[in-house]
Amino acid sequence: MTISQTAPVSSGALWTGRVLSGLIVLFMIFDGVIKLPPLDVVTQTMTQIGWPADANVARLLGVIGLISTALYAVPRTSVLGAILLTAYMGGAIATHMRIGSPLFSHTLFGVYLGIILWGGLFLRDPRVRALIPFSR
Template sequence: MSQKTMKIAGWVLTIILGLLFTMSAFMKITQNETALTQASEFGLDANTFLLIGIIEIVSLILFVIPKTAILGTLLLVAYMGGAIVTHLQHQQSIATAVIVQTLIWITAFIRFPELKQRLL
């Protein structure tokens, strides 16, 4: 693939992830009833869920900004790791969280070839 194609693919994936995490954080920050019900199933109260939403949106902002994107990548991967553990702990499917985490890594490797070289 050409550099231009790789750059476009990286930004398309970034936008997709951005929309996904924005929706997720918005539901947590606005204290959406459905989201609060799900949080209570995990044993989280509304204040903790709000804090998780803030952490999610800050991580996403860092991921989208080119100068801080590698830090944002690491934070989002850690965030999704926590989601995977939480789902495992409550005997729920981890498929979605694993797919999102994989997509974060693929996006990071496309956007930052130097990251791929250092980690692989």
């Protein structure tokens, strides 16, 4: 099935996808921006989860997250952005698993974000619907 043969999505589904994607973009902008300045809360939290208390490490993670989010927000590069954000969240999941964080509230939080991220993209992008054709 080609993209042109993909069943059209309803207006409601399209807007649901946009809202879900918008929530991810807003969350990830917040996540990235708070890592840019050397905030004590960020370096303390990074130390608690086993990362070095180095503002440059936090800043680099923030920049990676923001670049990936920008790619996700632009329709032409949204699939690449989704892949990069999925990898970013995978790192967070691995970090929380390594230190034994609570499963449903901390460790799986990246999984929840990934489901919202890909669900939003699936609803708003016919290319993704063509790649992942759920049958009715």
